[in-house]
Amino acid sequence: MVMPRSVLVCTAISLTIACVDSSGGGGLADEGTCAGVFPSYWQDPDTTFRPMWRGQTISNTPPEGWSGPVFRLSDAYPTERQDDAAAQPWRNARFDALFDPATDPATKTALARDYAWAVMRYIQDGNIGSRDVTADWTLCNNPVRPWFHMPFQTYDVMSGREFAHGLTREAPVAFSVKAPGHPDASITINGTMWAVGFYNATGAYTIGRVWKPDGRAEVPTDNLSFDEGTVVGKLLFSTATPAQLPMLANMPAWRANISDPAFCACDAGPGKKCTMIEESQQCARSSDAWGPVRLLQFDIAVKDHRAPVTEWVFGTFVADGQRKAGEANPWNRISPLGLMWGNDPPPAGGLASAYPADPRQHGFPGAVIFWETVDMLNAAGGAIASKRPGHLGCNNRLNGPADNANSSCLSCHMTASVPDRQRHTPPIIAQFQRGITHECVTPMASRPDSGTDATGAPSTVRNGIPFSGMDSLFFANIAAGQPVNMTWRGRNVIPPPEYTAGRPTAWRALDFSLQLSVSLTQWKEWQDDQAGSGQAPRVFTGLLPAR
Numbered sequence: 122m123v124m125p126r127s128v129l130v131c132t133a134i135s136l137t138i139a140c141v142d143s144s145g146g147g148g149l150a151d152e153g154t155c156a157g158v159f160p161s162y163w164q165d166p167d168t169t170f171r172p173m174w175r176g177q178t179i180s181n182t183p184p185e186g187w188s189g190p191v192f193r194l195s196d197a198y199p200t201e202r203q204d205d206a207a208a209q210p211w212r213n214a215r216f217d218a219l220f221d222p223a224t225d226p227a228t229k230t231a232l233a234r235d236y237a238w239a240v241m242r243y244i245q246d247g248n249i250g251s252r253d254v255t256a257d258w259t260l261c262n263n264p265v266r267p268w269f270h271m272p273f274q275t276y277d278v279m280s281g282r283e284f285a286h287g288l289t290r291e292a293p294v295a296f297s298v299k300a301p302g303h304p305d306a307s308i309t310i311n312g313t314m315w316a317v318g319f320y321n322a323t324g325a326y327t328i329g330r331v332w333k334p335d336g337r338a339e340v341p342t343d344n345l346s347f348d349e350g351t352v353v354g355k356l357l358f359s360t361a362t363p364a365q366l367p368m369l370a371n372m373p374a375w376r377a378n379i380s381d382p383a384f385c386a387c388d389a390g391p392g393k394k395c396t397m398i399e400e401s402q403q404c405a406r407s408s409d410a411w412g413p414v415r416l417l418q419f420d421i422a423v424k425d426h427r428a429p430v431t432e433w434v435f436g437t438f439v440a441d442g443q444r445k446a447g448e449a450n451p452w453n454r455i456s457p458l459g460l461m462w463g464n465d466p467p468p469a470g471g472l473a474s475a476y477p478a479d480p481r482q483h484g485f486p487g488a489v490i491f492w493e494t495v496d497m498l499n500a501a502g503g504a505i506a507s508k509r510p511g512h513l514g515c516n517n518r519l520n521g522p523a524d525n526a527n528s529s530c531l532s533c534h535m536t537a538s539v540p541d542r543q544r545h546t547p548p549i550i551a552q553f554q555r556g557i558t559h560e561c562v563t564p565m566a567s568r569p570d571s572g573t574d575a576t577g578a579p580s581t582v583r584n585g586i587p588f589s590g591m592d593s594l595f596f597a598n599i600a601a602g603q604p605v606n607m608t609w610r611g612r613n614v615i616p617p618p619e620y621t622a623g624r625p626t627a628w629r630a631l632d633f634s635l636q637l638s639v640s641l642t643q644w645k646e647w648q649d650d651q652a653g654s655g656q657a658p659r660v661f662t663g664l665l666p667a668r
Contacts, residue, residue: 163281198329307503346602463487
């Protein structure tokens with residue numbers, strides 16, 4: 122077993138985490154919640170997991186003379202349940218009406234705005250205000266309340282955390298924008314998103330049930346559920362520049378150790394897969410070769426039992442640096458894009474691309490979209506609607522500029538599952554897996570088995586599952602802590618998971634936490650690779666980007 126430098130016993134006293142070094146090492150007065158149990162970033166030299174970097178080209182450690190920040194993982198997870206209700210004003214009965222279908226649209230919109238900003242202020246408390254944006258969001262010694270990172274997003278050469286701010290690489294993003302000086306023409310900006318997320322103490326208690334203080338994972342053998350009051354925050358930075366995306370002007374910028382913004386991919390030759398060593402050679406990181414990354418999106422998630430069925434509220438803020446240039450706090454140069462707590466499932470046989478009808482005019486039963494923010498983002502948008510900065514998700518369901526136009530926040534996150542024996546997980550978007558019918562498709566009138574998805578990509582019915590059948594799965598409202606359904610009328614969309622050899626069963630739910638699903642997938646890959654030579658081709662086959 123891999124052992125950490127020491128074993129920590131952590132308890133919570135009034136939402137302040139107290140950690141004692143059981144080896145007699147004198148405690149963690151200077152370490153706070155950063156216990157050093159798990160690697161802080163890919164190629165972290167100060168870790169007992171060092172064998173995982175064997176043979177790789179080292180490009181993700183602070184270079185000689187580095188004077189910038191060095192990321193430290195906040196991983197001293199509480200061992201007792203937490204409830205920070207007194208500091209969470211959105212739990213007040215005033216917000217009950219937000220989830221009441223009878224509430225009028227104007228009241229609903231006002232409540233959604235107040236709810237979103239209340240959560241944002243809660244997340245910001247103690248994490249910002251250093252007067253140096255590069256020193257904000259360090260987590261280790263938050264004087265207001267503790268926050269924690271998800272461990273083990275480090276065993277992946279391409280997406281693993283970088284050393285400066287703990288950012289992981291997300292999917293490539295292309296934006297269609299107006300050509301500078303030619304307002305009637307448009308161009309496509311190709312770039313990459315880099316992100317870091319964190320959980321409050323309530324959510325971290327559940328993380329600590331999986332990730333143990335002795336440096337190992339206890340993989341869940343049943344469905345997992347987070348407690349009421351769990352809060353998740355996630356900053357998403359773009360490699361684009363303000364000249365390319367005007368809303369990025371005046372936004373916080375970080376110097377980060379990233380790979381090529383063109384989304385570097387390793388090429389081992391025809392029919393071959395790259396080893397992790399080859400990936401480290403072909404897609405090296407650098408803190409100088411490319412410009413800084415800028416805050417484009419800030420996602421929030423809250424466990425709230427008032428949200429019908431799902432018990433989760435997801436929200437997105439976006440960069441608004443031009444309109445809010447005068448805002449003294451650079452982290453508040455953002456505007457809410459929307460909140461959602463339901464996928465608004467289409468009726469039986471219906472299509473997500475057509476339901477509900479005209480949501481901009483009539484709204485969503487399970488969401489609020491702030492259309493003025495959409496219009497702000499799209500003011501710079503080009504000819505391709507699905508790639509404009511304010512594109513949203515399927516039929517205008519909530520998704521941010523960094524996200525896929527065929528999906529929604531809840532649709533992606535509800536697929537979060539424990540990886541099975543082969544490290545398989547459900548696809549977060551049907552289009553990410555070959556051989557299955559796509560979601561969010563508008564069929565052709567003359568050929569209902571063919572059509573185009575929200576991006577305009579051609580799609581056909583496969584495996585006998587119609588477009589409406591796929592939408593009924595990916596835009597269902599899944600109950601908190603319950604498995605995602607990947608079966609339509611007895612037909613499997615993808616093979617069922619095998620957590621035990623030869624025994625197909627239901628997926629084990631991780632309660633909307635894709636971060637936990639990604640971390641467990643990488644942990645299982647590390648375990649499998651440790652059982653081999655350590656030099657075999659990388660075996661990671663999970664279908665999740667690092668979301």
